[in-house]
Amino acid sequence: MDEIQSLMHGFGVALTPTNLVLMFTGVILGVIIGVLPGLGGANGVAILLPLTFGMAQTPGGATSAIILLSCIYWGALFGGAITSILFNIPGEPWSVATTFDGYPLAQQGRAGSALTAAFTSSFVGALVAVIVITFLSPVVAKFALEFGPPEFFAVYLLTFCAFMGTSKEPPFKTLAAMMLGFALAAVGTDPVTGMLRLTFGSTHLLTGFDFLVAVIGLFGIGEILLTLEEGLAFKGAQAKLNLKVVLETWKELPKYWLTSIRSSAVGCFMGIVPGGATPASFMSYGVARRFSRDGDKFGSGMVEGVVAPETAAHAAGTSALLPMITLGVPGSPTAAVLLGGLMIWGLQPGPLLFIEQKDFVWGLIASMYLGNIAGLIVVLTCVPLFAAILRVPFSVIAPIIMVVCAIGAYTVHNSIFDVWMMVVFGILGYFFKKLKYPLAPLVLAIVLGDNAESAFRQAMLLSQGDVSIFFSNALVGSMTTLALMLLFWPLLGWLVRRVKGD
Amino acid sequence: MAEGPQDRAAFGLKSAEIAVAAFFFLLGAIVIYDSVQHGIGWQEVHGPQPGYFPFYIGLIICVSALVNLVRGAIIRPERDRPFVEVGQLKLVLTVLVPTAVYAGLVGVIGIYVSSIVFIAFFMRWLGKYPWWKAVAVSVATAVVVFLIFETWFKVPLPKGPVEAVLRLN
Numbered sequence: 001m002d003e004i005q006s007l008m009h010g011f012g013v014a015l016t017p018t019n020l021v022l023m024f025t026g027v028i029l030g031v032i033i034g035v036l037p038g039l040g041g042a043n044g045v046a047i048l049l050p051l052t053f054g055m056a057q058t059p060g061g062a063t064s065a066i067i068l069l070s071c072i073y074w075g076a077l078f079g080g081a082i083t084s085i086l087f088n089i090p091g092e093p094w095s096v097a098t099t100f101d102g103y104p105l106a107q108q109g110r111a112g113s114a115l116t117a118a119f120t121s122s123f124v125g126a127l128v129a130v131i132v133i134t135f136l137s138p139v140v141a142k143f144a145l146e147f148g149p150p151e152f153f154a155v156y157l158l159t160f161c162a163f164m165g166t167s168k169e170p171p172f173k174t175l176a177a178m179m180l181g182f183a184l185a186a187v188g189t190d191p192v193t194g195m196l197r198l199t200f201g202s203t204h205l206l207t208g209f210d211f212l213v214a215v216i217g218l219f220g221i222g223e224i225l226l227t228l229e230e231g232l233a234f235k236g237a238q239a240k241l242n243l244k245v246v247l248e249t250w251k252e253l254p255k256y257w258l259t260s261i262r263s264s265a266v267g268c269f270m271g272i273v274p275g276g277a278t279p280a281s282f283m284s285y286g287v288a289r290r291f292s293r294d295g296d297k298f299g300s301g302m303v304e305g306v307v308a309p310e311t312a313a314h315a316a317g318t319s320a321l322l323p324m325i326t327l328g329v330p331g332s333p334t335a336a337v338l339l340g341g342l343m344i345w346g347l348q349p350g351p352l353l354f355i356e357q358k359d360f361v362w363g364l365i366a367s368m369y370l371g372n373i374a375g376l377i378v379v380l381t382c383v384p385l386f387a388a389i390l391r392v393p394f395s396v397i398a399p400i401i402m403v404v405c406a407i408g409a410y411t412v413h414n415s416i417f418d419v420w421m422m423v424v425f426g427i428l429g430y431f432f433k434k435l436k437y438p439l440a441p442l443v444l445a446i447v448l449g450d451n452a453e454s455a456f457r458q459a460m461l462l463s464q465g466d467v468s469i470f471f472s473n474a475l476v477g478s479m480t481t482l483a484l485m486l487l488f489w490p491l492l493g494w495l496v497r498r499v500k501g502d
Numbered sequence: 503m504a505e506g507p508q509d510r511a512a513f514g515l516k517s518a519e520i521a522v523a524a525f526f527f528l529l530g531a532i533v534i535y536d537s538v539q540h541g542i543g544w545q546e547v548h549g550p551q552p553g554y555f556p557f558y559i560g561l562i563i564c565v566s567a568l569v570n571l572v573r574g575a576i577i578r579p580e581r582d583r584p585f586v587e588v589g590q591l592k593l594v595l596t597v598l599v600p601t602a603v604y605a606g607l608v609g610v611i612g613i614y615v616s617s618i619v620f621i622a623f624f625m626r627w628l629g630k631y632p633w634w635k636a637v638a639v640s641v642a643t644a645v646v647v648f649l650i651f652e653t654w655f656k657v658p659l660p661k662g663p664v665e666a667v668l669r670l671n
Contacts, residue, residue, distance in 0.1 A: 051655050172573070176526050176566040182559045183533045190540075190552040197552055198536045221601070228597055229590040395629025399621040400643055402601055407613065407647065411657055416609040423605045427598070431522055434585065435515075453555045461549040 003135050010362025013063055014370055022068040023367065027375045028382075030075015035083055035386050039401060041076035041317075041334040042443070043219040045069050046212045047408030049341050056345040063363040069341060070321070070364065071371040073334050074126065077317045078379045079386065081118035081310055086111060086387055094278045094313040097285040101298060101305030108301055112245035113252070115383055117303045118310045120253060121260060123376045125311035128264040129271065129318035130368040137354075137365070140326040144351035149458035150469050152327075154479035156452040157470075158486070159329050162273055163441040165486030170436060177432065178441035184209045185449020192457055204417040211340055211446040212412045215333065217422040218439050220405040222429020224398060246380060249303070256307045259288045263308045267315025271331050272322050284312030318368065325353060325361060329448065333440050336447045511584030518585035519574030523567050530563030596628060612662030614644045 013019075033044035052065035080095035085102035098118060105114035147155070160178055167174045187198040188208025199205040263284040270280035288308035289298040298305045320331030321338070328349035330336040342349045353361050379386075389397075409422035432439060463469035471477040537553030537560055545551045586594070600623060607616035621640035625631040648670075651657045661670065 051651075051657065054656060170570075170573070172566040172569040176523075176563060176570060179559050179563045179566065180526065180529065183529065183556065183563060186533070186556040186559065193548055193552050195540060195552045197540060197556060198533065200536075225594050225598060228593045229586070393629060395625055395631070396621075396639060398597065399624035402597075402604070403613075403617045403621065403643065403647070406605065406608065406617075407651070407659060410608070410613065410659065411651075414658070416660060419605045419608055423598075423602050426601075430594070431518070435519060435522055437522070456555060457550050465544055465549070 003138055006138070006358070006362045007134055007366060009358070010364075010366030011370075013060075013359050013363035014067060014366040019064055019067050019363075019367070020370075020374075022064055023071045023371050023374045024378065026068045026071025027075040027078075027371065027378045030072035030077075030375075031079035031082070031379060031382075031386055032075075032389060033072065034076035034079020035389050036397065036401060039404075040219055040223070041073050042332075042337050043216045043405070043408075044076055045072050045334055045337045045341075046215040047220075047404060048072060049212060049337065049344070050408065050411035052341065053344065060359070062342075062345045062347060062357075063360050063367075065341070065345065066338070066360070066364050067367040067371070069338055070367060071374065073317070073338070074368075074371045074375045075378070076334075077126075077314050078119060078122055078375050080313075081122065082115065082379070082383060082386055083390060085114045085118060085306070087390055089390075094281045094309075094317065096278070097281040097309035098306055098313075100285065100309075101300070101302050104299070104301030105303070105306065110301070112242070113249040113303060114306050116246045116249035116380070117253060117306045119376055119379050120250065121263075121307040121311040122314040123372055124260055125264050125267050125313070125315035126318045126368070126372045129268050129315040130365070130372070132268050132319055133322045133368065134365055137322050137326045137361075140322070141351040141354040144327055145355075147351070149455045149462065150472065150476050151479070153452065153455035153459050154470060154476045154483065155327055155329055156448060156455060158479050158483040159323075159448070160441065160445065160452075161483040161487040163438070163444075165489035166270075166273070166279060167438055167441070168279070169438045171490035173435070173437045174441055177437040177439070178445050181442040181445025182449045182452075184214065185211075185446050186453070191450045191454045204415070207413065209421070209446065210412050210418065211443060212337065213409045213418045213421050214425050214446055215337055215443055216405050216409050217425025218429035218432070218443070219333070220401070220408075221422060221426025222433055224401060225426065225430040226433055227394075228398075252303060253307070256304050259292070259304055259308050260311050262287055262291070263311035264315045267312035268319045270312070271316030271319030273331070278313075280316035281309035281313040285309045318372075321368075324349060325364070326351060328451070330444065333443045336444050340447050510588045512586050512588045512591040513584075514582045515585045516574060516577045516579075516582045519577065520571060523571035523574055526567035527564055527571065530560045530567055533557075533560030533563060536560075600624065608660055610662060612665055613659045614648065615662055615664045617647070618644050 029048070030041070030044065033039045034041065049069065052068065055068075056062045056065040077094075080090065081098055081102070083089045084095040084098040085106050088099050088103040090096040090099055102114045102118060105111065163174055163178060164171055183198070185208070187205055188196065189206070190197050196206065266284040266287065267280045270283065285298075285305065285308050288304060289295045292298065292302075292304055294302060294304065317332065317334070320335040322331070324330040324335045324339050328339065330339045339349050347353065347357060347360065405422060406419050409418045410416065412418055429439065431437075432442075459469050463472075469476075470480040533556050537557035540553035541551035542553040542557040543551055544554075600620060604616055604620040607619070610616075618640040621643055622636040625636040625639060626633065629636075647659070651659055652670075
């Protein structure tokens with residue numbers, strides 16, 4: 001078992017005192033980010049990414065940096081559940097389904113069991129996903145080593161077409177948002193010839209739009225503006241978590257083993273296929289309601305209704321890192337930000353990482369196990385503390401979040417122009433969110449745009465402009481076909497409804 | 503149902519849909535224009551010209567913007583919902599305008615002083631906090647930021663005349 005050996009080596013890399021401190025720091029920061037309105041996994045990581053530029057240059061520093069950032073991500077995944085259950089405010093989109101049963105439980109005075117169930121099932125979901133990553137990613141990476149430009153372009157195509165197939169938003173809005181991302185990515189230097197594009201003589205645009213600034217603006221500022229509309233009275237249930245409640249809930253949880261398995265499977269699948277944690281949590285809630293004996297009681301405060309979405313969300317959020325490290329294709333916006341981080345640190349994400357950066361990859365995978373254990377400990381012991389953050393009035397917390405976002409945007413390139421761009425992206429994010437233009441494909445396109453274009457142009461060079469190269473062998477052909485099927489999925493659905501309707 | 507002035511729609515969903523779709527179309531058109539300038543054809547040695555890929559991106563933006571525009575335009579008046587109500591818009595603007603001013607100030611007087619002003623203003627004006635609380639929170643935030651970024655991580659943030667006087671540069 002090569003994987004076990006590599007994993008043990010990874011634990012050796014990850015288990016240094018510095019990394020352990022970073023792990024707990026990351027998790028705590030992540031939970032705070034997940035709890036605060038306007039800050040989420042994606043832009044939380046984006047804001048803190050510039051702080052790691054210096055860290056990543058020291059030997060072994062890249063591993064420490066990724067451990068810090070990925071632990072922020074785990075923390076944010078855990079944190080989303082706290083606000084959903086106690087305040088009925090989903091801190092993250094993937095926690096929306098957790099409010100359905102979590103908040104009623106809290107109102108009945110069972111906040112403790114709801115939180116314990118949420119955290120524990122998050123942990124279980126993540127654990128399953130990490131095990132999947134441990135054993136599946138070396139296989140995928142080995143497989144992907146044979147990939148040439150056409151195969152890589154087919155993978156990118158598949159990623160983006162999957163958004164069309166799985167997105168709940170109107171297909172043409174998804175398409176418009178995604179292509180806007182590609183257009184933003186094209187600004188600046190052409191990756192192949194070095195010619196300047198779409199800069200219109202502006203020196204600020206020479207380096208193009210940085211996706212970190214876009215993420216901070218779209219998700220951070222945009223989110224705060226949206227939150228403001230709702231008015232800002234956070235009225236929440238009291239959070240008390242003592243050992244007795246935790247143990248009692250743990251005794252109850254094994255009853256839901258089947259739900260856990262189903263939700264983990266849904267989560268892992270949706271995370272690897274870029275659909276992301278949010279649809280996974282809804283799907284698994286729906287599936288659990290259909291199959292549960294108490295299905296009709298869902299929504300009135302069932303522990304099972306908390307277990308299902310939390311397991312799936314965490315499994316999806318974790319397994320979204322699998323395509324990121326093996327193929328260089330992130331499965332979620334936060335994974336996209338982490339991928340951007342890797343590129344900034346000078347690591348080329350993709351199959352070669354498993355050969356050239358063994359320490360980094362296995363250190364990261366080992367830290368996923370450790371980080372989630374750290375996360376579980378932190379959230380179980382510190383819930384009241386985190387809930388207290390939400391009781392800080394919005395007129396204090398909002399400007400501070402804005403300042404943090406501005407600093408995050410500035411530090412990406414030490415450019416004040418980026419702070420202005422952040423505000424512009426914030427306004428765009430507000431409109432896009434309200435009009436159901438999805439942000440995830442937009443962000444992914446900004447990150448992957450240059451790579452996708454290079455792969456496409458290299459493939460075209462190989463074939464001298466013949467598009468049939470994307471069908472030239474079984475592998476690339478089936479990926480392209482699958483991508484096209486997903487692309488036209490909304491159209492198919494529409495046609496079927498038409499035929500049935502008439 | 504009586505509607506207060508705060509619940510009145512500042513503008514409707516239909517106009518918002520049309521405006522955003524038009525915005526997309528404009529962006530798509532700019533991308534197409536720029537691509538054509540750089541050549542969208544085939545070049546010896548380099549293969550596809552720099553405008554080749556963005557051209558199709560721009561084209562897809564324009565086509566999907568047109569679809570969204572039409573879908574927005576055919577929303578019937580009775581199904582038009584408010585996009586944002588007057589009261590909500592006021593709240594959003596009371597945050598957005600100071601934030602924009604703040605972003606502008608960062609370049610002039612540095613991030614620390616403008617953050618202090620921004621947070622204090624926000625707490626005083628929207629939160630109705632006493633002055634001393636507003637000043638305490640804002641100055642404390644700036645100090646914490648300074649310690650984390652300048653001292654711990656050695657990441658310099660933009661500074662202005664005040665830092666120059668205090669010799670913190």
